[in-house]
Amino acid sequence: MLKHLLKSTLSRSGFALMRTPPLPRGAPSATHGQRVEMIAPSGAGKTTLYRQLAFHNEWMRAERILIGRDAFPELPGGHVGELYARLLFGSLQALERLPLTPSHKLRLVDYITTTLRHDIAWRSRHYPRGMVSEEGICHNFSAQLAALAAEDPEPPGLAGLLAGRSLIRLETSVERVMAQLASRHRQRPGGGNDWLGYLGEEAALAHVEQELAWGLAVCRLFERHARPVLMLKAEDDLATHQHRINAFLARLAEGA
Structure with a gap:
């Protein structure tokens, strides 16, 4: 049912899942391996850190852990980043119109992200033991995850x-994010x-505060389920972030 909805959603977005080749026999499933996601408010520097890590970390090759779309090679017909972004975000917009519960929507977007990433990884002849992503469900669906986490019973x-998912949370302050948004504007x-330009200062401030609250709720949800969590401080330099993330991923690889 969910796969049928996914294929029809992608078709309405102008793409089809068949644009990527099927997995070869014996290849690891897209649902296996570690999935490490970053969560932080919009404008907190998550994408900047993500790109720096994507192009500077030696463990990408040594540990066979692939970092998201920015690190993928090009595919015929354009950049994989553009193709992936159009597939994912076109699908996310269509998801809002589907008569699904929040839990089902989370499962569907999880299928979208893991399947597409794994197919693209197959194209580049990698078989990653895990993936690090800045655009997984923890970021795109932080509000829904926080709401589900608050339900009693769960x-x-x-x-x-x-299961199989770990979290990197970029700790920051409202003041720091607002300063970065002002600089970007x-x-x-x-x-x-x-x-800041789209929302105005008052609405942007409220949005950042809300995203910080959602991120904290998602972090506590992971901890409650004994899932690995790494807390990074936004003010630390790249070398510190690299060292801590490398150690975190090494522990995940040992336990995989």
């Missing part, structure tokens, strides 16, 4: 959704991530 299936007014 909805069935939530533990299964977190000055440099690229009206750009794709100009939240």
